[in-house]
Structure formats: structure tokens, C-alpha cells
Amino acid sequence: MHKTALVVFTFFFLLVTIAGFWAARWRRPDAGLHTLEEWGLAGRSFGTWITWFLMGGDLYTAYTVIAVPAALYGGGAIGFFAVPYAVIAYPYMMVVMPRLWRVSNAHGYVTFADFVRGRYGNRWLAGAIAITGILALMPYIALQLVGMRVVFVAMGLENHSEAALIIAFIILATYTYSSGLRAPAVIAIVKDVMLYIMVIAAVVILPIKLGGYGHIFAVANQVLADPAHKPGPASIFLNHKQFLPFSTMAIGSAIALMLYPHTATAILSAKGENVVRRNAALVPAYSFLLGLIALLGYIAIAAGISTKDPQAAIPALFLKEFPEWFAGFCFAAIAVGALVPAAIMSIAAANLFTRNILGECRRTPMSANAESTAAKLTSLIIKFGALAFILTIKTTYAIQMQLLGGIWMAQLFPSVVIGAFTRWFNPWALLCGWAAGMYWGTWMAAELQLKSSVYPLHLFGSTYAMYAAVPALLLNLTISAVLTLILRAAKANQGTDATIAEDYA
Numbered sequence: 001m002h003k004t005a006l007v008v009f010t011f012f013f014l015l016v017t018i019a020g021f022w023a024a025r026w027r028r029p030d031a032g033l034h035t036l037e038e039w040g041l042a043g044r045s046f047g048t049w050i051t052w053f054l055m056g057g058d059l060y061t062a063y064t065v066i067a068v069p070a071a072l073y074g075g076g077a078i079g080f081f082a083v084p085y086a087v088i089a090y091p092y093m094m095v096v097m098p099r100l101w102r103v104s105n106a107h108g109y110v111t112f113a114d115f116v117r118g119r120y121g122n123r124w125l126a127g128a129i130a131i132t133g134i135l136a137l138m139p140y141i142a143l144q145l146v147g148m149r150v151v152f153v154a155m156g157l158e159n160h161s162e163a164a165l166i167i168a169f170i171i172l173a174t175y176t177y178s179s180g181l182r183a184p185a186v187i188a189i190v191k192d193v194m195l196y197i198m199v200i201a202a203v204v205i206l207p208i209k210l211g212g213y214g215h216i217f218a219v220a221n222q223v224l225a226d227p228a229h230k231p232g233p234a235s236i237f238l239n240h241k242q243f244l245p246f247s248t249m250a251i252g253s254a255i256a257l258m259l260y261p262h263t264a265t266a267i268l269s270a271k272g273e274n275v276v277r278r279n280a281a282l283v284p285a286y287s288f289l290l291g292l293i294a295l296l297g298y299i300a301i302a303a304g305i306s307t308k309d310p311q312a313a314i315p316a317l318f319l320k321e322f323p324e325w326f327a328g329f330c331f332a333a334i335a336v337g338a339l340v341p342a343a344i345m346s347i348a349a350a351n352l353f354t355r356n357i358l359g360e361c362r363r364t365p366m367s368a369n370a371e372s373t374a375a376k377l378t379s380l381i382i383k384f385g386a387l388a389f390i391l392t393i394k395t396t397y398a399i400q401m402q403l404l405g406g407i408w409m410a411q412l413f414p415s416v417v418i419g420a421f422t423r424w425f426n427p428w429a430l431l432c433g434w435a436a437g438m439y440w441g442t443w444m445a446a447e448l449q450l451k452s453s454v455y456p457l458h459l460f461g462s463t464y465a466m467y468a469a470v471p472a473l474l475l476n477l478t479i480s481a482v483l484t485l486i487l488r489a490a491k492a493n494q495g496t497d498a499t500i501a502e503d504y505a
Contacts, residue, residue, distance in 0.1 A: 002156050036368070042269050047271055051275050065314065066311050077237055089257045113127075113130040144345075154318075252407075255417075256409035262345045315327075407445060426487045433480030441469060
């Protein structure tokens with residue numbers, strides 16, 4: 001057991017816990033957190049900097065710090081797709097998200113499913129959007145636990161990692177229940193400062209110790225090319241067969257990223273559409289950080305880290321190359337990086353269930369207080385459901401299930417993103433397109449036994465290996481467009497649009 005690292009870790013974890021409970025009083029309205037908008041969106045009160053920290057804590061998670069370097073450690077250059085997809089995502093955010101914020105603020109929408117319900121007047125389509133978001137979030141929350149467990153094992157708590165996870169999530173559940181979105185917003189500030197210190201120290205100090213980046217890249221390329229390398233020989237350069245998988249993973253992941261419910265929650269908590277625009281300009285700073293985080297995979301190879309589990313490479317690197325007290329600080333940063341997104345994700349899923357599933361099933365509308373209470377209880381159930389998921393099944397299943405998340409979320413693009421600009425599509429056509437995209441995307445991943453999300457598509461006598469979300473989305477769009485034309489010709493019901501043109505202007 002690494003006692004010094006454990007003591008430092010515990011200190012910072014307790015500091016964050018105190019901040020989480022204090023957040024219940026931070027900017028708390030006189031009426032308390034008794035509405036879904038106050039508990040689940042912090043009253044849409046966050047300015048530019050708080051939103052920036054919240055989005056950073058939301059999108060750049062503990063699993064990012066563990067998994068992105070692990071992808072380079074095990075697979076070489078293909079793991080870098082996470083960097084360009086983040087670059088693509090923010091211009092997309094600049095164009096789409098202020099528009100969605102404006103409409104949602106005008107009508108009191110708390111989720112993107114609320115927007116779809118108002119835009120198309122079809123509760124079945126809105127329910128499909130809500131269910132997709134919840135399904136995609138569950139394994140994503142579980143993966144935050146995977147990141148925390150890796151840290152606990154690295155500190156020598158392998159035999160007590162389950163107990164440590166349970167304690168951490170009880171603390172998380174308690175302060176999220178009492179503070180709502182304000183808790184992860186406060187903790188995100190601490191988390192991001194710690195994460196920047198950790199990454200800057202790693203990418204400056206470790207290359208100096210290891211002989212510079214030239215030496216690191218040379219060693220990494222040599223080790224990756226070794227036939228004995230697991231899971232297989234790789235390179236720090238993409239080969240021509242990887243161009244299409246790399247580009248489609250970047251594009252498909254960017255499309256999905258802005259549609260995840262936790263992204264929507266962070267966006268809709270901003271106090272103005274200009275706050276959203278400023279963050280579209282500022283959040284790319286995290287993309288720069290992500291590029292540095294990715295390089296840790298090559299640094300671990302050059303440092304001689306050898307492990308069968310690539311996810312253990314970064315904790316092992318910190319323990320080997322840093323003083324134990326600083327390794328404890330880094331582990332605390334990673335663990336806090338799990339708490340922030342897990343809290344936001346559980347709140348986002350609770351918002352979806354309460355507003356768009358439970359609320360639609362009731363004959364009489366819930367009161368504001370009942371709605372917020374239902375969301376709080378739902379968030380508890382979701383957190384402990386994810387905890388049970390991790391404690392009872394293999395970690396690889398959570399990772400494999402998360403691969404489906406991006407494929408599923410991309411299928412919301414026609415209803416949400418295109419819907420923000422045009423009402424041309426028929427809601428029933430969109431529902432059929434969504435169902436087709438969901439089915440085919442899931443089928444492709446299942447054909448690969450959930451071991452990969454890159455499917456070899458056979459077309460016109462050639463094979464095109466691409467991220468399954470992209471062909472599934474193209475099928476979705478095609479069916480939605482064709483059925484819309486058919487339904488328009490048949491003069492079928494187009495649904496009722498509760499929004500007006502001025503909402504978008």
C-alpha cells in the first residue's frame with residue numbers, strides 16, 4: 001500500500017466533499033431547490049467562467065485521463081482521434097447550442113427531449129429521445145467508476161476497492177441530492193485546477209527525465225511495432241487503412257458529444273446564449289489539454305511501464321516517476337474528475353426521466369416540488385444502479401456498452417440539431433428513422449461482439465471500415481427524408497409546433 005499517496009488522496013477528496021456540501025448554500029434562491037429548473041439546471045444562472053469549468057468537468061472525465069492515454073499506449077496513433085473530434089465539436093457547438101438555449105429558455109425546456117416535444121408535438125418521439133439519452137448515460141456513469149477503481153488499485157487498495165467505491169458514491173449521492181447541479185459546478189473548479197497542474201507537470205517534467213520528446217516518440221514507435229506488443233503491432237503514425245476509421249470516429253463522436261444529456265444540462269444551465277458562445281470559443285483550451293493527456297500514453301511506454309491492462313499504465317507511470325505525495329495528488333485529480341461528470345450525468349438522466357417519461361405517463365401534471373423530488377430520487381437510483389453494474393459484472397462489459405452510447409446518441413441529430421433550424425421533417429418519419437438507425441447501429445456493434453465500434457461495411461464490391469454511428473445516421477436521415485416526403489404527399493398530420501419563429505431569431 002502506498003500510504004503517503006493514500007493520505008494525500010484522502011485529504012483532497014475530503015476537501016472536495018466539503019465543497020460539494022457547501023454548494024447547497026452557494027447561490028441558493030430564497031425559495032430553495034424545490035423546482036426542477038433550480039435543482040437540475042441551477043436556475044439557469046451560470047456565467048461564462050462557471051459554465052466553462054462545468055463543461056470542462058462534464059466533458060473531460062476521469063475516464064478521459066485514463067482511457068485516452070491507454071488507447072495510445074495499446075494502439076498507437078488511432079487513439080488520437082479524440083483530439084480532432086473535440087476540435088470539430090466546438091464550431092458545431094457555436095452554431096447549434098445558442099439556438100437551442102434560446103428556445104429552451106423561452107419555453108422552460110429542461111432537456112433536449114423537452115425541445116423535441118415542443119417542436120414536433122409528438123410525445124413518442126420525445127420519449128425515444130429521453131430513453132436513448134438514459135441508456136447512453138448509464139454505462140458512461142459506470143465508466144467513471146472504472147477510472148476511480150484503477151486509482152484505488154494503484155494505491156494498493158485492490159482488496160478494498162469495492163468498499164472505497166461504495167463510500168465515494170454514497171458521498172457523491174448525498175451532496176448531489178442536496179445541492180443539485182451547483183455541487184458539480186463548484187467541484188469542477190477544484191477538479192480542473194488539479195488536472196491542469198497534474199498534466200502540465202507530467203508533460204514538462206517527465207520528458208526531461210526521459211530524454212525529450214524525440215526519444216519518447218522513437219521508443220514508443222519501436223515498442224508498438226514489436227510483434228509481441230499487445231493487443232497487436234501498432235505505430236505512432238496512421239496507416240492508410242486507418243484513415244477512414246480515424247476520420248469517421250472523429251466526426252461521429254463530435255456529432256454525438258453535443259447531444260449527450262449531460263452536455264445539454266451544462267449548456268442549458270448558462271444564463272445567456274452569449275455565455276454559450278463564449279464557451280464555444282473558450283472550451284477548446286481543454287482540447288489542448290486533451291492532446292497533452294494523450295501523450296502520456298507514449299510517455300508511459302518510454303518510461304518502461306509494462307502492464308497487460310493499458311488502463312493501469314498512467315497510474316503506474318505516476319507512481320514510478322513522481323514522488324509518492326505528488327502521485328497521490330494526481331490520483332485525487334483523477335478521482336475528482338470522476339465525481340464531477342458522474343454527478344452531472346445522473347442529474348441529466350434524472351431530468352429526462354422525470355420530465356419526459358414519468359411526466360408524460362401521468363394524467364395530471366406534477367407540482368414543481370413533486371417534480372424536483374422525483375428527480376432527486378431518480379438521480380440516487382441511477383447512481384447506485386451504475387455502482388451495482390460495476391460491482392457485479394466485468395469492467396470490459398461497461399467499456400463495451402459505452403461504445404454503443406456514441407452510436408445511439410448520434411441518432412438524435414435529425415430531431416434535435418436539424419430540428420433547431422427547420423421543421424421540415426415529419427415527427428413520425430423522424431421516429432422511424434431513429435428506430436432504423438438505432439437498430440442498425442446496435443446490430444453492427446453486436447456483430448463485432450461489442451469489442452469495437454468500427455464496422456467493415458461492404459459496398460459496391462469494396463470494404464469501408466468506419467465508425468458504426470456514421471452509416472447508421474445516414475440510414476436514419478435517408479428514412480426520415482423519404483418518409484417525410486411520402487407523408488407530406490399523403491397530407492398526413494405534421495404535429496403541432498409549440499415554438500415560433502421569434503424563438504430562433
